[in-house]
Amino acid sequence: MNEKTRKLTLMAMLSALAYLIMLIGRIPVVLFLSYDPKDIVIATGGFLLGPLAGAGISLLVSLVEMVTVSDTGFIGFFMNVLSTCAFVLPAAWMYKRRHTLKGAAAGLAIGVACMVAVMIAWNYIITPLYMGVTREAVAELLIPAFLPFNLLKGSLNAGITMLVYKPVSQALARAHLLPRASTADAAHPARRFNPAATLTSAFVVVTAVLCFWFLSRG
Secondary structure, eight states: OHHHHHHHHHHHHHHHHHHHHHHOEEEETTTTEEEEEEEHHHHHHHHHHHHHHHHHHHHHHHHHHHHHHHHHHHHHHHHHHHHHHHHHHHHHHHHOOOHHHHHHHHHHHHHHHHHHHHHHHHHHHOOOHHOOOOOOOOHHHHIIIHHHHHHHHHHHHHHHHHHHHHHHHHHHTTTTTHHHHHHHHTOOOGGGGGGHHHHHHHHHHHHHHHHHHHHTTT
């Protein structure tokens, strides 16, 4: 299997996994906002294959979601791609520049910040168009609803990505499914188990889950 075929195969596998996770893992949280964990898979793909591959997976998954299970049409597709790319592209770009644990953590933190800012702005612009409410009503929800939802969503996805990326990359390397550069990175000695990073990521995940639970209870 040549490098291009291997990369396309892995992108297809990750796209299918992200779509499946979206189907079975969607959880209503507040208002019309629901959480699903597909961005974890897409961020992992961005780390493994680069930011453009992450964007490609996001486009494919969102397109299939639009034509199969979504009831929000093109607007939902646009917002899905915007949210995922705002999170994944900065994270994957930073990690591509700095293939270290700190680079991954910094990239994910930047991705969370970008996603929160982008989604607050675009929810203010788009939500009145398909919810039939005034822009003033949406503005009143930006801080109490949209801000915490997107911050918690991004933090949860970032924390789980930090936990799963290394074992996933090593498993794919053993299965000879990674391009050579990614295979070498997966086996790099600087990426051995880090208890502090693991505990921090687990703490972020647990905290985000608890906050989501409280938010969903009103």
